[in-house]
Amino acid sequence: MNENLRSWRFDTKTVHLLGERTGDTSFVPPIYQTSTFQLKSAKEGADYAISLHPVRFYTRWGNPTTHILENAVAELEEGERALAASSGMAAISTAILTAVKKGDRIVAQKTLYSATEQLFTEILPNFGVSCDLVDARDPEKVKKALSKPARLLYLETPANPTLDVVDIKACAEIASEKGALVFVDNTYATPYNQNPLKLGASVILHSATKYLSGHFDVTGGVIVASRTFIEKAWKTLKIFGPSLSPFDSWLIIRGLKTLALRMERHNHNAMKLAEFLEAHHLVENVFYPGLPKNSKHSVAKKQMRGFGGMLSFELKGGYKAARKFVESVKLARLAVSLGGVETIVEHPASMTHGMLSEASRRKAGISDALIRVSVGIEDVRDLLDDFDRALHQG
Ligand SMILES: Cc1ncc(COP(=O)(O)O)c(C=O)c1O
16 A cells, blocks of 8 residues: 555545555556466465455455455545445345344334345344334434344435434444444445544445446445454355456446545535525425535534435425426436436335335335435536426426
């Protein structure tokens, strides 16, 4: 690692970290598109077999291209180590399966990405792990939930798709008193806007499919934590097998170089669009932590440097108007996923969260009128025109 690294600022790190290579002189890291590596001796092979996270043995165990990405994300999140996986859910499942065992209990925030919620409520109970969902926006409720023993507290802030903000520091202090680990999904905020480890979290999860890569061309995930946790998680990952491919690692590396620039624009555009929607007569509610009227604005201001590129809003006309709106935009596109350079819109109640029961959606605060927007990096004036026109078509 470059000796200057620690003194560099975030934007410089995103550009130059990824120049840390594997000893050769290529300007851009090579893609080690290989499943296996030739061994110099039988002893070398035997040593690798009992080593931790070797990156030149077998690609399910590690790969030099992927390792460049892992080092970079660990540095950006100010964590000791990182581990890449083939999707955000692969990272989340790997981290959770590393931390829990039969009989354990998880306390999780009530609004989560749908597959994370399904992991907690539909899959883990089959293995003797229970989960209680709480409104973690209120630390007192977290305290109450943690008065019964729990292995970990799982947070997602801002949360998908309601943009709920949780006070990470307050919750981490409660969890630490009770001996529970704190997991934070930092996908929405990215390390550009928020560093949960510095606020007391133990483990960070990312869907690298989103802002880290930034171009809707790859699925990937990353876990950031202590060296000890990542070594354990690596063992889980190499057995379950959702390793990130070298080419996908390379695509995320390329995307990461412009993370700071992209996030600056995402933050700016989302704020402008949120202000526009807040003032619009056809809009009932806008959920964006950057708006001073947002109930969690002060918490967001305390723990985030910027408020991110995601927002959601409710239309006065309910389900019908929301579905009509997502089909009426022309510049923004109708699609699930988020965090890329293009603006996309979707209808959570029937799309990203449509597989949850109506009761679960209600509990999570996802109404039929809710529209989720991943605000891109276009000229925001074109976005405002597009949204205004689409709103009037409802
Ligand atoms: C907040 C959040 N976490 C995790 C995931 C899962 O990521 P992936 O689709 O890469 O598995 C998503 C996907 O939308 C997400 O929005």
